[in-house]
Structure formats: C-alpha cells, structure tokens
Amino acid sequence: MDKYSFLNAAHTAYFADLYDQYLKNPDSVEPSWRAFFQGYDFGSERYGSDNEVYEIEPGQVCIPPEVPEQLQNEFKVLKLIDGYRSRGHLFTKTNPVRARRKYAPTLEVENFGLSQDDLQTNFSAGEVLGLGSATLQDIIDHLETIYCESIGIEYMYIRQPEEIQWIQKKLNINNNHPQLSADQRKVILKKLNEAVSFENFLHTKYVGQKRFSLEGGEALIPALDALIESASGYDVKEFVMGMAHRGRLSTLTNIFGKSAKDIFSEFDGKDYEQEVFDGDVKYHLGWTSDRVTDSGKKINLNIAPNPSHLETVGAVVEGIVRAKQDDKYSDNPSQVLPIIVHGDAAIAGQGLVYELVQMAQLEGYKTNGTIHIVVNNQIGFTTNYLDARSSTYCTDVGKVTLSPVLHVNADDAEAVVHAALFALHFRMKFKRDVFIDMLGYRKYGHNEGDEPKFTQPLLYKAIAKHKNPRDIYAERLLKEGVIDKDYVSKIEKEYKDRLEEKLEDSRKVKKTEITPFMQNEWNNFTTAQEDKMMQPVDTAYPKASLKKIAQTISNLPDDKKFIRKIQRLVESRQTMFDEDRLDWAMAEHLAYGSILLDGNDVRISGQDVERGTFSHRHAVVKVEDSEEEIVLHNKISDNQGKFYIYNSLLSEYGVVGFDYGYAMASPNTLTIWEAQFGDFSNGAQIMLDQYISAAEDKWKLQNGLVMLLPHGYEGQGAEHSSGRMERYLQLCAKDNMFVADCTTPANMFHLLRRQVKADYRKPLIVFTPKSLLRHPKVVSTVDEFVNGSFQMLIDDATAKADKIKSLVFVTGKFYYDLLEERENLERDDVALVRIEQLFPLPADGMRAIIEKYKNAEEIVWAQEEPRNMGAYGHMLMHFDEAKQFRVVSRRPYGAPAAGSSVRSKKRHKEVIDYVFDKTKDNKRK
Numbered sequence: 001m002d003k004y005s006f007l008n009a010a011h012t013a014y015f016a017d018l019y020d021q022y023l024k025n026p027d028s029v030e031p032s033w034r035a036f037f038q039g040y041d042f043g044s045e046r047y048g049s050d051n052e053v054y055e056i057e058p059g060q061v062c063i064p065p066e067v068p069e070q071l072q073n074e075f076k077v078l079k080l081i082d083g084y085r086s087r088g089h090l091f092t093k094t095n096p097v098r099a100r101r102k103y104a105p106t107l108e109v110e111n112f113g114l115s116q117d118d119l120q121t122n123f124s125a126g127e128v129l130g131l132g133s134a135t136l137q138d139i140i141d142h143l144e145t146i147y148c149e150s151i152g153i154e155y156m157y158i159r160q161p162e163e164i165q166w167i168q169k170k171l172n173i174n175n176n177h178p179q180l181s182a183d184q185r186k187v188i189l190k191k192l193n194e195a196v197s198f199e200n201f202l203h204t205k206y207v208g209q210k211r212f213s214l215e216g217g218e219a220l221i222p223a224l225d226a227l228i229e230s231a232s233g234y235d236v237k238e239f240v241m242g243m244a245h246r247g248r249l250s251t252l253t254n255i256f257g258k259s260a261k262d263i264f265s266e267f268d269g270k271d272y273e274q275e276v277f278d279g280d281v282k283y284h285l286g287w288t289s290d291r292v293t294d295s296g297k298k299i300n301l302n303i304a305p306n307p308s309h310l311e312t313v314g315a316v317v318e319g320i321v322r323a324k325q326d327d328k329y330s331d332n333p334s335q336v337l338p339i340i341v342h343g344d345a346a347i348a349g350q351g352l353v354y355e356l357v358q359m360a361q362l363e364g365y366k367t368n369g370t371i372h373i374v375v376n377n378q379i380g381f382t383t384n385y386l387d388a389r390s391s392t393y394c395t396d397v398g399k400v401t402l403s404p405v406l407h408v409n410a411d412d413a414e415a416v417v418h419a420a421l422f423a424l425h426f427r428m429k430f431k432r433d434v435f436i437d438m439l440g441y442r443k444y445g446h447n448e449g450d451e452p453k454f455t456q457p458l459l460y461k462a463i464a465k466h467k468n469p470r471d472i473y474a475e476r477l478l479k480e481g482v483i484d485k486d487y488v489s490k491i492e493k494e495y496k497d498r499l500e501e502k503l504e505d506s507r508k509v510k511k512t513e514i515t516p517f518m519q520n521e522w523n524n525f526t527t528a529q530e531d532k533m534m535q536p537v538d539t540a541y542p543k544a545s546l547k548k549i550a551q552t553i554s555n556l557p558d559d560k561k562f563i564r565k566i567q568r569l570v571e572s573r574q575t576m577f578d579e580d581r582l583d584w585a586m587a588e589h590l591a592y593g594s595i596l597l598d599g600n601d602v603r604i605s606g607q608d609v610e611r612g613t614f615s616h617r618h619a620v621v622k623v624e625d626s627e628e629e630i631v632l633h634n635k636i637s638d639n640q641g642k643f644y645i646y647n648s649l650l651s652e653y654g655v656v657g658f659d660y661g662y663a664m665a666s667p668n669t670l671t672i673w674e675a676q677f678g679d680f681s682n683g684a685q686i687m688l689d690q691y692i693s694a695a696e697d698k699w700k701l702q703n704g705l706v707m708l709l710p711h712g713y714e715g716q717g718a719e720h721s722s723g724r725m726e727r728y729l730q731l732c733a734k735d736n737m738f739v740a741d742c743t744t745p746a747n748m749f750h751l752l753r754r755q756v757k758a759d760y761r762k763p764l765i766v767f768t769p770k771s772l773l774r775h776p777k778v779v780s781t782v783d784e785f786v787n788g789s790f791q792m793l794i795d796d797a798t799a800k801a802d803k804i805k806s807l808v809f810v811t812g813k814f815y816y817d818l819l820e821e822r823e824n825l826e827r828d829d830v831a832l833v834r835i836e837q838l839f840p841l842p843a844d845g846m847r848a849i850i851e852k853y854k855n856a857e858e859i860v861w862a863q864e865e866p867r868n869m870g871a872y873g874h875m876l877m878h879f880d881e882a883k884q885f886r887v888v889s890r891r892p893y894g895a896p897a898a899g900s901s902v903r904s905k906k907r908h909k910e911v912i913d914y915v916f917d918k919t920k921d922n923k924r925k
Helices: 013-024 031-039 069-091 124-129 136-147 161-176 182-205 220-234 248-254 260-267 312-328 344-349 351-359 396-401 413-430 457-464 469-479 487-506 543-552 564-579 584-597 653-665 678-692 695-699 725-731 745-757 782-787 814-825 843-852 872-878 880-884 901-916 918-923
Strands: 005-008 046-049 052-055 060-063 151-154 238-243 287-292 298-303 336-343 371-376 405-409 434-439 602-606 643-647 670-674 706-710 738-740 764-768 806-810 830-835 837-839 858-866 886-890
Touching (some): 069 151, 124 136, 136 161, 151 161, 161 413, 182 220, 182 248, 182 469, 182 487, 220 248, 220 298, 220 336, 220 371, 220 413, 220 434, 238 312, 248 260, 248 298, 260 487, 312 336, 312 653, 312 678, 336 344, 344 371, 344 396, 351 396, 351 653, 405 413, 413 434, 543 564, 543 584, 584 602, 602 653, 653 670, 653 678, 670 745, 678 695, 678 706, 678 725, 725 738, 725 837, 725 872, 745 764, 745 782, 814 830, 814 858, 814 901, 858 880, 858 901, 872 880, 886 901, 901 918
Parallel strands (some): 238 298, 238 336, 336 371, 371 434, 405 434, 602 643, 602 670, 670 706, 738 764, 806 830, 806 858
Antiparallel strands (some): 151 405, 287 298, 738 837
16 A cells, blocks of 8 residues: 555646546647556546555545656645645744744655655646646745745635635635735725724823723734725625624724714713613724725625623624625625624634534525634633644634635735635635634733733733834835835824824713614614503404415415325314414414514524424424425415524524524514523523623613523423523513513414514513413414403403402413312412513502402412522512512422422422412422
8 A cells, every 4th residue: 555645636626637638638648647547547446456456535546656757756746735735824924923833744845755856847737836837946936925924724625626726726816915006005004004003092092991902913904994895896785793892992993984082982981871871881882884985885884782702792793694684685695794803712712603603504594604804812811822722723613614714914914905805705706604813912911901921921022022013014115115214104193183183072072972783774763661661562463364364374285295294283273263262373373474464574593493392383394205395474475574484503592692683683573583492591691691681771772582482390300391580580670671471372472463563672581381382271262363462461350359368470381280270179269360471560460450359368479480480589579569478389499390200290289289278388398
C-alpha cells in the first residue's frame, strides 16, 4: 500500500477537466498524461495489481508507482495545492497581537514528497490556479498570497462541487486581494476614522463609564458599510442585525444613523419621556432607520435590542427576518439579509449558536443564509481563548452546515472589507450561511473600568504599544500616495466637531426619548395597561363562516389515499359540528380558520405540532403512499391568510427565540410556539426572562407570541406534569403578559381570537390540557363560539348560592377531577368556580363571586400542584383575600410530581378528598 499515492480528485477540477479532455480527444493531452489515462480505469473503486487490491473512496484517484517520475511530481504538486486549500488557513498572518499557534505538518514542499531542487521546475499543475505551466516557486508564491496572508479561508469540507469551484474562482481573482479605487479606499479610511474618533470622544467625555468599545475591532464599521452599499446591488431591501454590546454604540451611530445626541443623553443618565417605561442600558437598545445608499437605493436597517445573554438575540433576528420574508418578500426572500455579530467566547461557548446553525436550512426556519461576523477579541471577559473552547477556531460550529469560514486580520481594513463582500456574494449566490472570524483585540478590559493586566499581562503589554487600525491604514495610504499627511487630522477634526455639536444639543434636553424598534410595523397598535387588558374584546364569529371552515377541514381530497384512522378522524370534525359538541381540537381548528378568513396569517411551530404531541391536532395530513402533505386550513378561501405550521427541531431556546422574533416583526400574525410538554419550556428560560416578560418594560417592544404549554397531573412523572405555572406567574407584573388556564373549547377559541382582534399585543401563556383533549365533558356548543366571548372567570352554573358551604376556586384540568368527585359524593353544598385567566387576575370578578356565595362557611383554593408550585403563591401576591383561604394542594416537594404512578394517584386522590373533607389533611403524606 505504501507504494501508492492517493489524490482527492473531487477538489482538483484540473484533473477532472484533463481526464474529460482525454476522453473527448486523446491526442489533445500530453503523451505522458495520455499513457497514464490509457493504463488505468478511473471508474473503479479498486486499484492494484496481482494480489494487491485496495479499496478507496469514490472520487479519489490512485497513483501507482509505475507512473513516470515527472507525472508523479505533477500529482504531488496537485496534492500541495490541495494542502494549501485545506490547511493554508492554519499558517496565515491573521493575528495582529499574538504569534500564531504552531501546527504540524506544515506546508513545506518536503511534506508533499517534493524537494527544494523542484522549486524552479515547471509544472502543468499550475493550470489549476490559472497560472498555466509555472515553476513550483511561482505556484507556492501564488498559494501563499491567496491562502496565507491577511485572510485564511476554510471551505474544502463543502460537499457541493459547484460551491467549491465558485470559491476557488473567486479566490483566484486578484489573488484574494481587493482591487480598490482611491475613492473607495478613502471611504474605508473615513469609516475607520469615525469608529476610532467616536470611541476616543466617549472615552474623554464620559471617563470611566461602560461603553464596551470597539477599539481593536474598528474594521467592523467599514465592513458593515461596504456590505450594506454592495447589497443594494443585489436589490436587498432590508437588513436585520443582532449583536451584543461590544462596539454596539459605534455601530448604531456610524452605520445605523442613530444620532450621537441620543447616545449622549443616555450616557448622561437622564430620565425617559415615557412614564410607563423602565428602559435599559444604552448598549442594549435597538434601532430602526432607512438609509439611502450611494447608488440611490433605500435600505431599511434594523438592529434588534439585546440582553446581556450574548447569543440570545441571534434567534430573535432570524425570526424577524423570516417574518419579513413571509410577509413582503415571499417571491425573493433573499431581499432581507440577517447579520449576526458574535463574540469569540460567546459563539464557541453558547449552545444556542448550534441550535441556530441547525435551523439554517430547515423549511420552517431558513432565511436564505446569514452572515455571521465574529469580533474576535481572543479573550472572554478574563478567560483566555485556550480555556474558552476545545475547537481550533471559535467559528468551528459553522462547519455543522459546511459553511465557508473566513479568518481575517482586523488590522487589515481592506482585507476585512474584502471578506465581508465575499460573504455577501456567497450568501446571495448559494443562500447559505457564511462566517467571518475577524481577529483583533480588546483595547481595554471587558468594560472600560476593568483592569485586564491582572489576567493577561503579556497580551496587554503588546496591545498598549499597538497602533489602531485607522493609523495603520492611514500610513499605508500615505505611503502609496492616496492621501497627504494632513488628511487624517482634517477628517478627525471634522467628525469630532460634529460630535461636540451633538453633545451640546443633548445637554439642552432634559429627558431621553427612546424610539421604538420597527415602529413601521407597529403603527396601528396602541399600548395597553392592565385596565385595558381587562376590557372585553369582541371575538364572536358568524355561524355560516364557522360552518364553511368546518366543512373544509373535514374533507380530504377524494383522489388520494389516506390511512383509514386519519380519514375517520378528519371526517369526525364535521360530525362534531353537526352534533353541536365541539372538542378542544375543533376549537383550535375553528379559531385558526376564523383568523385566516379574517385575512390574518397563522404560524405554529414547536416539537411535533403538526400532529400534536397527543395526536389531537392533525393540521398536516400525510397521503399514505407518498407522504404528500395536505394542509386543509390553506383551502378555506381564495382570499384567506396563510397557515404555516412546522415541526421544529428538538430545540426550545432557539425556536422560542425565533418565534418571538417572528411575532415581533409580524404583529398581525397569530404566532404560536407549543411545547411538547409544558415542562420542557424551561429549556427556553432565558427567552422567557429577558424578552417575553420584560421586553415592553426595557425596550418598548410589544409582542403577541402565544405559548401553549401542555399541563396537568395524570401520573406521567416529574417532567410531564407541570408547565411550571409558578415561574410564569412570578414574572407577571402590571401589564406585561396574559396567563390563562382554560377549561372549555369555546374559551380557548375566544382566547386565541382575542390575541389577534385586540389593538395591542401582549405575550400569552396558555396552560393547555392533555387528558381533557378527549374528555367527554370538555365540549362546547357552536353557539358558544358564535355568540360568546372569552370568560376570565366561570361561575358554577349548577350551584345554588343559599346552599353553598364551601366555595372552591380552581383553575384548569383539576376542575374536572373535582367535578367528578362532587358528582360521586352527590354534594350540592360545594361550588366550583374556575379562574380561566390567572394574569391579569380578575380580582373584581372573584370578589363578586365571594359576595354571591356569602353564606359559604369557607373559601378554598384548590390546586393539583404542590403548595410551592402552581398558582397559590401568585394568589397570595395578587389577591389579599387569598390569605384567608383554606389551601388544598399537594404538600411542598422539590420535584413537580412523583415518578411512581401508584404514589401519584394516591397523592392526587388525597388532595381531592381534602377539598371535600378538611379533616383529611392530617392523614396526607
């Protein structure tokens, strides 16, 4: 085997072209190649002679020892070329302040079976690089220029030959170096100057204040500027960008056009114009603006607000982009371009990035490619990069989707711009993600009040002596005669003079006004405080329209074959409607259909939502013999909205973030995320804490995302019983969200419709049933859909007030457990009153109920959850009278439920018994 060499022909277009040329006309190739091609079968996957047979991978070429030496060397040169293409990025000049780590083997010619004596020998392999026949030295010089200077590129793992060939052709243009006019270079210098001068201005005017400066990564600004300008040539209409705090203020001012006056007001710590608004730190705020490019085209720019959970905003950005694409650019989704700016420690360390990368090509989540830019400081707070990842590069997660990765020296502004434009061209051509790893440094500590020398003394000695990218570039342009020696001082003075004017203007203003993010999409919506949230919304719907919806969703195409069970299930929908007994699934279907007929879109995503975890929804029906997908909700009317429903990847954090972003950008769409079980939503806890519960307070952002969380104690163990209701209720304050736990299909119908019919948006958390999906008592009449509305509180219709001794407040599925027991005991002295909306709590209605049953000897709060969970703590906080209630619940536990079904049933029965006989409490365990 050692006698044979193997060449990866899949990456060597030259070899394939040459062989194709030989097949068409053998005499057109050199005699040595002709002899080689005549002797070997390249269609086979086995090579060897006599008893030596070797298996090789398809697409590889085996070079036997009989080949003449010169031809052997040609193959060795081809392997050298492949070596540079595959590993050249390891030997670049991309690090401005540290020596590169050493990697072996190197790209020395000896490692490819060549020697120094071969350097002046001509090789036909140079044709692969467009050089024609060239000396080995010329080939190496060319490869060094392309692969080993300020830009290193990883791409040889890509499995699409078309993409590889496109990249190689692109790299060969000007040897992977930009060819810029003097004016273009001055624009780069201008943007660098803005980045440097802005940070310097803040540093002197706001000494010691946190700003998370871009110093060391200023080349990001000219790169973004070039990207936006060039994207207009592709008819890109909108950018949506997400980034953490590093460099955000400079980006807001110098790219997105936010007035420095507003930023200065935020630095001064002034109060806000809006009273009902808590705000956030200045480097977390979002911004929306329109920019007219140099070519006269208007581009809408959005930078999403972000929390300090660094990668969270990426999921939100992707959702915003997809919503815009679905709404306005369905014919050409590439007209909305997402850019996510990462930190090196965050992209390597945060699992959300992997979730986002896995979403990139999925039907329900793709956005036609994202440009990822890493502002690589080579440090995370105080953690060295060697302690921050096991991978070679922080961007190695990009290889999950075989995305090209460019590593570029942040001191070489032209190279950074070149890399950004390469990424743009690739994204627009192939609609896939691209990663740019911009290696720079962080001039100060994690923030400007930090001391980085405590943990990185050597690095920060080097940084202290290092010139900024603007001065490095200015020296280069001065040397090349593009500018004169006074040019930089002139543009710096002009820029800082403008900043001084803005600073003076800001000090004349007493309060700061925060401009809402994406205000155009939210023009027709009002803000709502708790009093408005408690007002009824007209959600009734005409019977004729409901009948039309029911008919459409009950009839599968006659010309296709379906599993008999699913056929019967779909047909039963019409039966339910005709018999006036609508179940939970039908309530959902009719709610979605009515919203669609009103002209609004509906989007549902989550794990297994198409069928539904409990096989109740079946919104997507598969043809039996082809698995063709039938979505009946899209066949109701020619003028209806669009119904989107997607099974998600096994992700909560990323998908909730995506759907939250979608709802943010499309307030007229009913956007729903459903958990497989309510318990699993805790995988998205950061989204709940930082966005869903707090975004309106922090960023003036309304959002109508609906979260459906299956909840109920049915003996399914600790992870399949509780949606952790208590956590959501603990997050509730004033007017930040709705929380509901419905017990009837009609109430669910009106709740979902209210979410779209209201002229404001709030997140809606719904604890949805499991066993109740098929409970014989959980049905509603058609009239309740036609003439009803959402009921925050449901009184006991059968109770006679003068007979009631125990008034029981209860929520959700537990009501039916108590109802069954009451019937078994034949008790008519117990009233069961359901609280359907837990926040805002219908306190006035509850007080009216208490007054109605004033003869009751006791008032009970009953819940199936342990006492330290469920809604009891919430009731104590929001309803003073609850302190006098007799509480019926499981005892406090660490886990939500018992794993043993026997123990679970016993505890459940004890709680039910205790509702009806308070002496039972002493016997519970």
